[in-house]
Amino acid sequence: MKLSEDIYFYPFSGTLENNCNTVALTGAVPVLIDPGHKHLWPGLKTKMADDGLNPEDFKLVLFTHCHPDHMEAGQILEEEYGATQAMSQEEKEFYEGPGQDFFPWMGLDLPTGYIGRIIEPGKLDLGDKGLNVYPTPGHSPGGICFHWPEEGLLVTGDIVFAHSFGRVDFPGGSISELYKSVEMLASVEPVKIVLPGHGPAIIGADAVKENFRSVLAMIKSYC
Numbered sequence: 001m002k003l004s005e006d007i008y009f010y011p012f013s014g015t016l017e018n019n020c021n022t023v024a025l026t027g028a029v030p031v032l033i034d035p036g037h038k039h040l041w042p043g044l045k046t047k048m049a050d051d052g053l054n055p056e057d058f059k060l061v062l063f064t065h066c067h068p069d070h071m072e073a074g075q076i077l078e079e080e081y082g083a084t085q086a087m088s089q090e091e092k093e094f095y096e097g098p099g100q101d102f103f104p105w106m107g108l109d110l111p112t113g114y115i116g117r118i119i120e121p122g123k124l125d126l127g128d129k130g131l132n133v134y135p136t137p138g139h140s141p142g143g144i145c146f147h148w149p150e151e152g153l154l155v156t157g158d159i160v161f162a163h164s165f166g167r168v169d170f171p172g173g174s175i176s177e178l179y180k181s182v183e184m185l186a187s188v189e190p191v192k193i194v195l196p197g198h199g200p201a202i203i204g205a206d207a208v209k210e211n212f213r214s215v216l217a218m219i220k221s222y223c
């Protein structure tokens, strides 16, 4: 689904399986954020093709965090198209340690792909655009979110959803860290589109503000 000239959103709509939403940003350095599960990649590839997007153009795959439902297909992008898989340093360390347990828990083989690039907090230069990278622990220790100020776009992974938030009961999760991360994201400006890791997009600056207000109140009630 094309949202603007360089922003494509692929919400997962299956009811029997879990998979994350995927975001594709085109332009000088096309990036794919959270490509999802391996076995669901053919469906995503078809949707991208319907929008005129070629997976071969996406040489950088960004992960908001290392959970298999967000990153498993990164291995395909690496092996078939020569893409580089990237996440934060802290998340890479978690992924290479206790984060590996998520794969057998979900009945999946351990991925053989390689995290070839570390995404630092601050500016991520993508040629004609720059994304701001924000560390957002709480759902996973080294989770990150992406802000594209010129487009008012915030990609929130499993930190903030529409009227909900990511689980904190997985290894490495923390409700107090999540609260701090959401509070920080709520102060990011300008934001008129939030693309979360699961569920529908939040469109419009007022809807975004209202969503942050309600989600912060929800999390606070658990703290």
Ligand SMILES: [Zn+2]
Pocket (backbone or CB within 6 Å): 065, 067, 070, 139, 158, 166
């Ligand atoms: Zn997750």
